[in-house]
Amino acid sequence: MRAALQALLLPWLALLWLPIGFALGLSLLLAILVVDAVAWPFAVRRRRPWQPRPRDASAASIVTVTWNGRHHLEGLLPSLRREVLATGGDHQVIVVDNGSTDGTVEWLRAEHPWVEIVALPENRYFVRGNRAGVERATRDVLVFLNNDMVVQPGFLGPLLDGLRDPRVFAVAAEVFFKDPRKRREETGRTRGELRAGWLKLAHVLPSRDERALAYAPTLWAGGGSAAFDRAAYLAIGGFDELYDPFYMEDMGLSYEAWKRGFLVLFTARSSVLHEHRGTSRKAFGDDYVDAMIRRNQHLFLWRNLTSTPAIARVLLLLPIGVLLRSRRPGRSRLQGLWFEVRALLRALPRLPQALAGRCRxxxxxxxxxxxxxxxxNSIAACRRRAGAALGELPTPRPGGRRILVLSARLPRLGHDGSWTVFRRLAAQAKVHRLTLFGFVEPGDDDGAAAALRELGIEVVTAVRVRNPMPGNLHHAIPARLWRDYGAPAMRDAVVRALESVDHELVQIEYPEMLHLLHGAPKHAPWLYVCHESLGLAASRVAAVARGPARLVAWFRAVQATAHELRLLRPVDHVIALSDADSRFLGERIQGLPCTVVPCGGEVDIGEAAAVVEEPATALFVGYFRHGPNVEGAQWLCEAILPLLRQGLPQARVRLVGRDAPPAVQALAERPGVEVAGYVADLGAAMAQATVVVLPLRQGSGLRGKLLEAWAAGKAVVATRVACEGTAARDGEHCLIADEPAAFAAAVARLFGDPELRARLGAAGRDLAQRQHGTAGIVAAYEQVYAGLCGGAR
Amino acid sequence: MKVAVFLTTGRAAADELLGRVRARWSMADVVAFANDEDRDWLRARHPDVDLRRDKPPGGKVAFVRALRREAFAEVVVAWHGGERLQPLRLVALALGRRAVAIDERGRERRVAWWAPWSWGPHLLRRGVTADPLQVARLGAAAYRATIGLLLAVAWLPLRLWLLRGRRHRPGRAA
Structure with missing residues (x-):
């Protein structure tokens, strides 16, 4: 009953809130714009960029604030004492007691006389407590430690080393929880973004590169486990009392430092164990802490966001944002809405303080x-400013590059056509430091990733999920891409990969990945490997469609082409697998740098010595989730096979490949058709067949199955489309036919001519070895890399 | 002639309803869907009725599809007499045949798309408990299939024309 009442009440309250929230947001925006306009002439006249000054980073003042936290200090101080003695240097340890009643001060005087005590008469909470500690500090470096931390050996050295660079404002240590079963909500490596008018802040698990580098950028250095340059800290104004009593003060400080041109860094070489909200949540309760966080997030945005479009978006979307954020775990929507509105109301009295800070x-x-x-957020972007301050990562060979490969699916051997990518990456990993990010299907095993890791490639995977969001209202994006490669979670995973990998080049495999990258930040050149042009493939579907389906197909072709042209805008270079793809794109985009490099590599189709060739059997191999393969199989069985069987009644077709849809399975009911599904030993299946056929009229790129057939020494009958990307000539390497009658005649001719079959098979194998070897392909990629990254290394 | 009966009611009422259906369509093949507890009991009392499980494996959509293939001439839904929710009215509608709701006292009401009585309670309940995201998805799909499609047919070729032939200027790395 109560739930139903709330459900009925909520829409009305939401409707009531929307105009109020909008008026509030607009008023706040006007206030901020007026203050900015008034302050702007003074800001220009008094422009004073920070001048880096040398600092003595050999000693630090370590400040800890405590309130009835003697039990926490019993863990922290011995570990800190050990660390201070091990590091050496004239360090100063200050404990600020916020008027504790648990005898902390007396205990400190008795047990830890080496600690300087600032005994405050009352609880001034985190922000003002820390400020009292800083007043006592005398060293050039400040280290703030929460009282519920335990420092790990080697904690202090990397923090101090990082601050030797005068451009660095703060260095944060990695945070682990004392209870290892807890989810790591706090790691020390932080990132953030403004999305849909709100601030998204998060601690993220450090990536391999963030761990391997001496330092990585971080959005904010946590106020409980980081070192700061004291002079800069004081110049900025320290932890802002705007955020009193706690939370967001460290974010505000670091953000201000970033804006003043400093670097804020993270190092995994220094670490602490944390109780995590060991004092605040226990003393104040979850609700109060959450409310303070939300209030301070509003204040942070009003105080710090100086880009007019950004603050306008934040404040104009305020009413909708409040509604969206009102969903809180364990609370009703009504309670959530009240929580959000109350946090906003709590922030309003501090608006003048926020505006004053903004002007200052x-x-x-x-x-x-x-x-x-x-x-x-991004190592690659930060490296442009910080250079050597982050440290260097080794490559397998001197002169190798750091390449981030983004692939829509993990390449694997013996599966679909991705074996060619696997072979190429295997060769490239011997020279370059490769990090491969790819999507896996739900329930996939780790086999493909393990095989790639064995080659020395760092593999990061994310699970592909269906896009749950509404959108694509005007059909700007092909439906398949929107549905299968449009989920925000997938895009976030790609963006995180871009940020967390130290790369000098991004190599994008497959159009689906290019689609996911649309609008993503770009910090290094983008190389797109076009396995299949979206527009060309869709145009070919339209070309063979009949009846009303043709209209739909042409609509899709226009849609795919327009979307592809838009996606290609930020790409610096395209590698096309065939001339047809290159021509199609080149005709539509002036000056698109495009190189045609075929795919290939050593084919792994197994041994088939003991298998006997069956007479009059044509084999078609295809991965049947790929639409062109389905259409090809249907064309083969419905248009070509009947013509073939008119002259050769014993002629048969065998369809081999995974994930045959019902349309392909239904072909088995036709005379002479066998749907074999997935076969583990492709070599044996090839050897059994008399000829291999590729009746493809759709799709583009280069077909791995053609290379597989040639590697097996089989004679091939193919369409012109199927031979794209190779130098195959009709009658020399294979027989080429585009019409059903000609195709059937070519197959019949090969069935009856063993000598021709042997000749074509040998010539095809020779061509594959000459033009599709890994060495040649990799060399062509090297030339493109050199062009993009500034010369050979 | 085939008649489908959905017995979403108590055991006694279901027994009563089956009797009425049998009397009214004496020559028809009656297929009744009942829950696991009542099915055997009802089968013993109505041996001439094909009693089936009302929760077949494969999900709702597969269930409806399978029923549509059977081409029932009449679909009868047990009606409790009130206006409260009865989702199987929607199933009856989805079968695309003449559908009626009959209560244990023999009162009969037509189930039809044009009658809000048939789908109104269901819509109300769904509306109150629906996930906003699901509603937004539904709205977006409806827009996309109508106005969005019309606009797209007009502007996508224009957009392609504008994009085509433009000089390639890749954005600089930040």
């Missing part, structure tokens, strides 16, 4: 908001 810091800003997020 404006003259010092040298970075825009978008720049801050780009540099703080």
């Amino acid at each position: 810091s404006r003259p010092f800003h040298v970075r825009a908001d978008a720049d801050v997020f780009a540099h703080a």
Whole structure:
């Protein structure tokens, strides 16, 4: 009953809130714009960028704030004492007691006389407590430690080393939880972005590169496990009392430092164990802490976001954002809505303070908001500014490059056509430091990733999910891409891969991945390997469609081509697998740098010595989730086979391949058709067949199955489309036919001519070895890399 | 002639209803869908009725599809007399045949798309408990299939024309 009442009430409250929220957001925006306009002339006149100054990073003042936390200090102080002695240097340890009643001060005086105590008469909470500690600090470096931390050996050295570079404002240590079963909500490596008018902040698990590098960028250095440059800290104004009593003060400080041109770094070489909200949640309760976080997020945005479009988006979307965020676990929507509105109301009295801070810091800003997020999130972007400050990563060979390969699916051997990508990457991994990001299907085993890891490739995977979001209202994106490669979670995974890998080149495999990258930040050249042009493939579907389906197919062709042209805009270079793809794209985009490099590599189709060739059997191999293969199989069985069987009644067709849809399975009911499904030993299946056929009229790119047939020494009958990307000539390497009658005649001719079969098989194998070897392909890629990354290494 | 009967009611009422159906369509093949507890009991009392499980494996859509293939001439839904929700009215509608709801006292009401009585309670309940995202998806799909499609037919070729032939200027790395 109560739930039903709430459900009925909620839409009305939401409707009531929308105009109120909009008016509030608009008023806030006007207030901020007026203050910005008034302050702007002063900001320009008093522009004072930060001048880096040398600092003594050999000693630090370590500040810890505590309130009734003697039990926490009993863990922290011994570990800190050990670390201070092991590091050496004239360090100062300050404990600020926020008026504890558990005898902390007396205990400290008795047990830890080496600690300086700042005993405050009352609880000034985190922000003002830390400020009291800083007043006592005398060293050039400040280290803030929560009282519920335990520092790990080697904690202090990397923090101090990082601060030797005068451009660095702060260095954060990696955070682990004392309870290893807890999900790592806090790691020390932080990122953020403005999305749909709201601030998305997160701690992320450090990637391989973030761990391997001496330092990686981080959006904010946590106020409980990081070292700061004292002079810069004081110049910025320290932890802002705007956020009193706690939370977001460290974010505000670091963000201001980024905007003033500093670097804020993370290092995995230094670590702490954390109780995680060991004091605040226990003392104040979850609701209060959450409310403070939300209130301070509003204040942060009002105080720090100086880009007019960004703050306008935040405030104009405020009413909708409040509604969207009102879904809170364990709470009803009504409670969630009240929580959000109350947090906003709590922030309003501090608006003047936020605006004053905004005006104060404006003259010092040298970075825009978008720049801050780009540099703080991405190693590649930060490296452009920080250079050697982050350290260097080794490559397998001197002169190798750091390449991030983004693939729509993990390449694997003996599966679909992705074996050619596998072979290429295997060869490239001997020279370059490759990180491969790819999607796997739900329930896939780890076999493909394990095989790639054995080659020395770092593999990061994410599970492909269906897009749950509404959208694509005007059919701008082909439905398949929107549904299968449009989920926000997938896009987030790709963006995180771009950010967390130290790369100098991004290599994009498959159009689906290019689609996912649309609008993603770009920090290094993009090389797109076009396995199949979306527009060309869709045009070919339209070309063979009949009746009303033809209209639909042409609509899809226009849609796919327009979308592909849009996707190609940020790409720096395209590698097309066939001339047809290159021509199609080149005719539509002026000056598109495009190189044709075929695919290939050593074919692994197994041994088939003991298998006897069956008479008058044509084999078609295809991965039947790929539409052109389904159409090819249907064309073969419905148009070609009947003509073939008119002259040769014993002629048979065998269809081999995974995931045959009902349309392909139904072909088995036709005379002379066998649907064999997936066969483990493709070599044996090839050897059994008299000829291999490729009746493909759709799709584009280069067909791996043609190379497989040639490698097996089989004679091939194919369409012109199926031979694209190879130098195959009719009658020399295979027989080429595009019409059903000609195709049937070619197959019949081969059935009856063993000598011709042997000659074509040998010539095809020779061509595959000469033109589709891995060495030649890799060399062509090297030339493209050199062009993109600035010369050979 | 085949008649389908959905027995979403108590055992006694179902027994009563089957008797009425049998009396009214005496020559028809009656297929009744009943829950696991009542089925054997009803089968013993109505041996001439094909009693089937009302929760077949394969999901709702497969269930409806299978029923549509059987081409029932009449579909009868047990009606409790009130206006409250009865999802099987929607199943009856989806079967595309003449459908009626009959209560244990023999009162009969027509189930039809044009009668809000047939789908109104269901819509109301779904509307109150629906996931906003699901509603948004539904709305987007409806828009996409109508106005969105019309606009796309007009502007996609224009867009392609505008994009085509443009000089390639890749964005600089940030």
